[in-house]
Amino acid sequence: MVVKNIVKKNTYYDSVTLMMISSKITSLEGILDATVMMGTDYNKKLMTDSGLLLPENADITSNDLVIAAKADSEERIEELVKVIEDELQKKNSDTHEGDLRAKTLNTAIKRLPGANFTIISVPGKHAKREAMKALENDIHVLLFSDNVSIEEEIELKDKAIEKGLLMMGPDCGTAIISGAALGFANVVNRGKIGMVAAAGTGLQEVTCLVSRFGEGVSQAIGTGGRDVKEYVGGRMMLMGIEALAQDEETEVIVIISKPPHKSVMEKIFKSIENIDKPVVTCFIGGSSIEIDKGTVIQTFTLEDAAHAAVSLARGEKIENIIFTSSKETIKEIVQRETRKLSENQKYIRGVYSGGTLSSEAMVLMNDYVEEIYSNTPLKENGLLKDIEKSEKNTVLDMGDDYFTNGRPHPMIDPRLRLERMKKEALDPETAVVLLDVVIGYGAHEDTAGTLIPTIEEINNELQKEGRSVSFIASVCGTDEDIQCRKDQIEKLEKGGVIVMPSNAQATRLALLISSKGEAWSKMMGGSVNE
Known part of the structure; x- marks a missing residue:
């Protein structure tokens, strides 16, 4: 060596x-x-x-x-x-005709005096200085950098508010501004639905679903996950809502976040009381708030939020979706997959690359199973004692700091995720391995292609033991992304993966299979064997 x-x-x-x-x-x-x-x-x-x-x-x-x-x-x-x-x-050398190269922000400002937006990705200790420099020059900021202190975040956002500028981040990975996809984002239709989100893959899921449903996105503003915590107070979330309220291209506003602090949620609802545009909220797992304003729709899942926004944009009736496939089709899948399971196989193991998507999965599971464990749990008693060892129903966010310290994010480099997926699938108590496949800018050029060899290896080992597990996934992306959602789905299905139209539907199917149909009556009504 x-x-x-x-x-x-x-x-x-x-x-x-x-x-x-x-x-x-x-x-x-x-x-x-x-x-x-x-x-x-x-x-x-x-x-x-x-x-x-x-x-x-x-x-x-x-x-x-x-x-x-x-x-x-x-x-x-x-x-x-x-x-x-x-x-x-x-x-x-990756430049286009007319591009200008500069080694410092000051040089870039001099060479492009009309520029009003910058993306900053530098080590955290330098991030505040560079972001402040941009704000002082009246330039909007997407701050990709992490390891920025809360005090620095507040200082930067206060400066941005003072100057009427966006300060997205720190640790903001996704945005679509005036049609330009930034960070981990996707190729979506332009349209009249504007979004502001403190949830990166949540924003990706909703923008992609809206686009696939035939509508489009005016603006998609990221805030950074800490923005809705008590100490930051939703500074950029509130500013983003106000910006969308004033934006002539935006006719429907969507707000997406993991549960904000109660005080921040109250500020958000207060801010939308006087907006004359319909508003859709989706606080993953967060409680709703009573509000008299009839044009505020509070939704439970990211898919619900996308459907509601599209329905409002079209002036159609809003309907909640459980499955878009027919009841009989879902029943056939559940019956087929449960026949393969032994009595001991009863748990879901989620191995996610998207933090918001993993949270949504746990929220949906919470109504059907008593104990859900994670490295990023919904409740304190759900924290894994040993993150390297799953317990019962476990949903992992492989993009969390524990797994990414010193390593590329799993949306870029899937190796660590593949190792954990194999470990979970070979556990004798695992019934379902639940996955997200997030494509688009910045993501691996062929995520589905990296999954299939490992799934084949797992299935070969399970076959020797006389066992089987169900692999269920959803693909967050569009056919226009470089990886092409349709191609990714085709590869997954050829590899034996059941692909559902959304993360919410994938999780519901996982619940039906892992419970061997027992969850059917509560979710679907009647019996799976009728």
Whole structure:
């Protein structure tokens, strides 16, 4: 085994670029482990702990780029370095006619004096300075960076409010502004439904569903997840609502979030009392508030929110959806899948890349099962004692910090998720493995393609043991995304995965199968065997 480091002094690349490169290189033949990182103290610790950082490079700084690899030969490392250099060169030359390149924000402002929007992705300790610089120059900000303190977030948002600017983030991963998809977003129709969200994959799910239902998005404003916490007070959520209220292209407003703090929720409802546009709210698992205004629709799932928004935009009656497939079709699937299960197989194991989608799954399960465990639980007593070991019904958010510290997000690099998926599927008590497949900008170029070989491997092992599990998934995306939702579904179904139209429908089907039809009467009425 050979371990080698290549250090490029004073060479900076943003974390998203490096994560995407890291996800490509580890699959190269002969590479045992590899990463490309900036030499921050935290990253140095991660590389040291994994045996990738050599002692002679312990003094590298956060301004230095490090290529670190373990391989079975020196030649393999040379091949790896060439791939990385090619990818970095591609990034450096990835410009279009008329694009301007600048090394600093100040230079960019001078070269593009009319610019009014910037995306900032720098190490957290530098993020406030760069974001403040943009705001002081009357530029809207999407702050992708994390590790920004709450005090800094409040200071930045107060400055933005003072100047009438958007300050989306920190840790804001998704937005669609005037038709431009930013971060982890999707190719969707332009239209008259505007959204503001403190939930990244929640925003993706609703924008994609709205587009697939034939309507479109005017604006989709992200706020960063902490915005609706008590201490931040919904500063950007409230500003986003007001911006959509004044936007001439927006006719229906949708508000999406994991449960805000009670005080923030009250502010949100107070802010929409005087808006003369219909408003749809979806607080995943959050309680509703009594409100006299008839044009405020409070929904339970992301799919409900999308349906309600589309119905309002078309002036149609709003109907809640359980399944879009016929009752008989769902019944056939449940009967077929439950026949494969042994008496011991009774639990759902959700292995998610999207945090909002995993929360929605737990909220839907909560009405049917007593105990749900997670690394990001709905209730404190649902926290896994050991995150590496699932208990009963478990739903994992693989995009949480525990799993992504020093590693690419599972939407970019699925390797860790695949390992956990296999572990869950081979548990003798698992009946259903529940998955999300999130595609679009920034996501892996073929998520479904990465899942199928592992699912085939799992099924082969289960067959030897005389067992079977049901794989159920939904694909968050559109046919216009580079990965093409239709193609992803086709690959999954060929691999034996049951693909449902939404995360909510996938979770409901998982409940029906894992309960061996016992949940049917409560969910569907009657009996599954009628």
